[in-house]
Amino acid sequence: MTSPDTMNGCERAAWAIRDRDVIGWQGLPTGCRPEDLFGVPVDDQWGERQLGEDCEPARSRLLDIDGYYRPMAFVRDGDVVLFDGMNPALSVSWRTLADDLGEPETRLDWVHGTVPMPAGEMVYARRGITVSLNPSNEFVAYLTLYPPTDVDHYVRLLRQSRAKWRGL
DSSP states (O other), X not given: OOOGXXXXXXXXXXHHHHHTOOTTOXXXXXXXXXXXXXXXXXXXXXXXXXXXXXXXXXXXXXXXOTTSEEEEEEEETTEEXXXXXXXXXXXXXXXXXXXXXXXXXXXXXXXXXXXXXXXXXXXXXXXXXXXXXXXXXXXXXXXXEOSSOOHHHIIIIIOOOOBOOOOO
8 A cells, every 4th residue: 555655746635535634734736637536537427516706617526435425526627626525524633633724814604504604614725725614513514625725716716605595
């Protein structure tokens, strides 16, 4: 078995995602193809979703990776720009991960379905990771990974809306 120390950037990222071990995470390397990270090519099984406030389109696909509920990959121009997994079974506790990440660059409000989560979206854009949690009990609801960027780019081009609309 290959050690993470001897892997290239895309292989290390695939290992970290698969093992849900993001201690020391420094961002998704640019140029990683979905074949590199998840073993799936972009084909007709990929849909399209808009990401960020600018509603920029990205190809999207549900993945089959243990330890997440409904993990998704998002691709632009053939490269993975975002990985998002719900209810991740992290390799460490949230407190341990939070200590590793340090203070978030910003904390955003988010909505889990129809439930507001004030200041529960912890954005570490320079490290390419966002952790969306329930601030009342610190339950990690989503783990979102992407190439290192700044908060503005994350919000404008990558951030997902998780709110559900109620019918009238």
